[in-house]
Amino acid sequence: MSYPRLLGVLVLTGCLGPVPQAADDGSTSSTETGGGGAPATTATTTTGSSPTTSSTGSMSNAGGGGSSPGELTLGGELHFLQDASVTLESGGDTVELDSNGAFTFPGKLSAGEAYDVTVSSSPPGQTCWVQNGTGTAQADVSNIDVRCTTILQSQTPSGATVETTTSTALVPIPGLDPLVFSNDIDADMVATLLVPQLTNNVVFRVALKLDNEIIGEANSQTIWNPIPAVSVPIRAVPAGNHTLTAVWSTSAGTLTMASNKYRSELSLAVLQSLPSFDRVYTTSLASNAGSTNIANTQGSPVSMGFAPLSFNVPTEPQPALISLMANDMKGDRFISRVSIDNVGFAGSVMAYDINGSLFRSQAPLGLTTLSPGDHTVTADWFRFVPANVPATRGTSGLSSTLSAILFKLGTQTDVGVLDGNFDFNLGPSYSLVHSSLQTSLDLPKPSKVLVSFHASNLRVVDQWPASADVDIFVNGVRGPTTHPYNDSDIDWGSQAGSIASIVDAPAGPVTIDVRARQADDSTGPNILQLGNMTITDATRSILSAVVLD
Numbered sequence: 001m002s003y004p005r006l007l008g009v010l011v012l013t014g015c016l017g018p019v020p021q022a023a024d025d026g027s028t029s030s031t032e033t034g035g036g037g038a039p040a041t042t043a044t045t046t047t048g049s050s051p052t053t054s055s056t057g058s059m060s061n062a063g064g065g066g067s068s069p070g071e072l073t074l075g076g077e078l079h080f081l082q083d084a085s086v087t088l089e090s091g092g093d094t095v096e097l098d099s100n101g102a103f104t105f106p107g108k109l110s111a112g113e114a115y116d117v118t119v120s121s122s123p124p125g126q127t128c129w130v131q132n133g134t135g136t137a138q139a140d141v142s143n144i145d146v147r148c149t150t151i152l153q154s155q156t157p158s159g160a161t162v163e164t165t166t167s168t169a170l171v172p173i174p175g176l177d178p179l180v181f182s183n184d185i186d187a188d189m190v191a192t193l194l195v196p197q198l199t200n201n202v203v204f205r206v207a208l209k210l211d212n213e214i215i216g217e218a219n220s221q222t223i224w225n226p227i228p229a230v231s232v233p234i235r236a237v238p239a240g241n242h243t244l245t246a247v248w249s250t251s252a253g254t255l256t257m258a259s260n261k262y263r264s265e266l267s268l269a270v271l272q273s274l275p276s277f278d279r280v281y282t283t284s285l286a287s288n289a290g291s292t293n294i295a296n297t298q299g300s301p302v303s304m305g306f307a308p309l310s311f312n313v314p315t316e317p318q319p320a321l322i323s324l325m326a327n328d329m330k331g332d333r334f335i336s337r338v339s340i341d342n343v344g345f346a347g348s349v350m351a352y353d354i355n356g357s358l359f360r361s362q363a364p365l366g367l368t369t370l371s372p373g374d375h376t377v378t379a380d381w382f383r384f385v386p387a388n389v390p391a392t393r394g395t396s397g398l399s400s401t402l403s404a405i406l407f408k409l410g411t412q413t414d415v416g417v418l419d420g421n422f423d424f425n426l427g428p429s430y431s432l433v434h435s436s437l438q439t440s441l442d443l444p445k446p447s448k449v450l451v452s453f454h455a456s457n458l459r460v461v462d463q464w465p466a467s468a469d470v471d472i473f474v475n476g477v478r479g480p481t482t483h484p485y486n487d488s489d490i491d492w493g494s495q496a497g498s499i500a501s502i503v504d505a506p507a508g509p510v511t512i513d514v515r516a517r518q519a520d521d522s523t524g525p526n527i528l529q530l531g532n533m534t535i536t537d538a539t540r541s542i543l544s545a546v547v548l549d
Contacts, residue, residue, distance in 0.1 A: 072137045074115055075104035076144025079184055080273040084123035086148060090115050100184035109137040117144050127549040129275045149549045150270035151448045152179040153502055160259035170207055170247040175259055176266045179244040187272040188280055189237045190405065191216060192500040193246050196262035196481040203252040209245045210235060218361035219328060219398055232323050232365060232500050234282040234403045237270065244268050262481055267502040274548050276411035281309040282403040287328060287394030294334065294381060294391050301380035306402045309377040313370045319413045321405045321546065323365035324379050327398035330359035331391030336381045338364050346540055348496035349457040363498040365454050366542030367415045377404050407546060414439035416543040421531030426468055426518035438513035439545045441505065448548045449505045453514055455541040458484050458497035459529050466526045467519040472499060474512050479503050483519060512545050
């Protein structure tokens, strides 16, 4: 079986509400499919803004004109400034801006005079950048587009104590400060939530709440594996002030978060504020829509029921982050999979529930390079071997999402891929899991990098209880973590593992890799197994990195 070409070392660039789609005439529209009442499936698309050029190739304002030589104005609009100020410069003329909206340089231009607008200083915590910044003035210029990146992160503090909840209603996760931001225009947001270790044998739910609305969530009930909760939703965010909060609840027992050992992380990026962003496609699937169960002997893929994500890559290969957030997956011995052009790309195994009573979320994701032409992203599921218990989706009422974010040419990205089964001997200290699971970047400045790691099948054997700490490292510094754990001798007990977060990377050469060690709640010595399946879609591990700013 062949696969879409995965992104090598290149210098290129889940719950949802309707997202405006830019039309050729500047109007907006949204597409919804599914009949009767609330739509069962919603498919939406949003693109980033693009520079405009005059017929001569010089940047100009189509509505300008009528000014005398030496009296032409130079200006445009500023977006996504959070606070403080940004200073712009062009030919020795400067302007300091402390609010979003229209701006004009104090100096004047003559007809035929060249201009080159650059950012001379950005506000703390933001990187500002310019579109339509160069050209030759033939009339008043008002199309300079300046944007400041909105990328926010929150982490539980080092040395935090163990946190617990018995709340059946969603309440804030202790230690993860809410992320507060504002948009001066409508935009889209991607968010990540990572909680590396939660108590086993508990029914729980973790979610992201934007203002007063749940926008992404994951759930689980498990005996053997404390689930690394990960949620990567794409969400339309209207102009205004907003707060993103991580919340959790339990419907049975006391839910415990090991904040004394593991750092939980919450992050967001407003896509239209990023110089790397090109466009996004996303679709949601209600819990009772599409395929909600598969037969015990269903060996061929069955569509989950998402509206396919269909788009075109124009002239050059383009990097894309593909992700599936399949919630409320219940049963034994099946795979949830995301496919590109009908070829399996990344899957998540579920193989441990002999009674068919447990459930969890699955989140296969990763970067790939899409060749020029038309593409379709879909999601399906199937049995890798026959099972004696049902496989169902959505019994707890949680919806699922499928997304594709395309990045501009020129954005730095890299991916490391390990195909096949691999056994890693765990030791007391961190060491590189495999040479294929490392990426390299060369950054001209300190940057925010969206990193993810997905192992289609990840388990620890064979001295029980068996557990491991699996981490993404940035230049040798420990970053986001997952904690696979088995407390019983279940040889076939296997689960996928996913990590997604935004990390800080320094200027210069940057190495991002996956390392692991035996955890302190493990008997050991143990082995970390990646793959351990006979079907190709269940043996792929993907480490991805994309520079956001």
